[in-house]
Amino acid sequence: MPLRPGRCYRRLKRPYTRTEYIAGAPYVQIPKFELGNTSPKERARFDFVVELVNEEVGQIRMNALEAARQMAYKYLSKYVGDPNFYLKINVYPFHVIRENKMLAMAGADRLQQGMRLAFGVPTNRAARVLRVGTPIMYVEIEGKNLNHAKEALKRAASKLPLPTRIVIKPLRQVTKVSAE
Structure with a gap:
């Protein structure tokens, strides 16, 4: 059965996260949350952090x-190269999405009402973003x-259901000591 559109699950409902009590909860299908140059010693040369933050x-x-x-990742590895960036997904899909499956045929809207407030079957997972300005x-x-990082996050934002913006921050603040 095909996926329902993202607009069906964009709004927040009661959190459903205790997977030890959920039979048949789907596994997280994101293989890596950290990509590129993950070595802390080699990452010391990076100057800027480019964040994709939510607006809703x-x-x-x-x-x-x-x-x-x-x-x-595909854009950055093609144009910048894996040793020259560090990409991290900052949110984790804890929330288990449930779906009350209904008949989907001609005339089903008149014939089937379904149970009112039915609990549903676990079908997917979602990351809940509860504050505006959270880095995704x-x-x-x-x-x-820097321009390649902005373009990569702009392309990534087109895949997300929430409106986002790109924020650029210097990684380290260089403080100059004045000789007085």
Whole structure:
């Protein structure tokens, strides 16, 4: 059965996260949350952090997160190279999405009402973003590749259901000591 559109799950409902009590909860299908140059010693040379932050509160399904991760990683590895960036997904899909499956044929809207407030079957997972300005994913990169990082996150944002914006921050604040 095909996936329902993302607009069906964008709004927040009661959290459903205790997977030890959920029979048949789907596994998280995001293979890696950290990509690129993951060595802390080699990441010390990166100057900037480019963050993709949300502008609304909502949920992001796990397949949307995976699609955004793939878009950003493919662009950065092609144009910048794996040793020259560090990409991290900052949210985790804890929330289990349930679906009350209804008949989907001609005339089913008149014939089947279904149970009122039915509990449903676990079908997917979603990351809940509860504060505006939460970084969904971020890239640590050198200053010369800053435009590539912005483009990669712009492409990743097109896969997400929430409106987002890109924020650039210096990784370290360089303090100059004045000789007085």
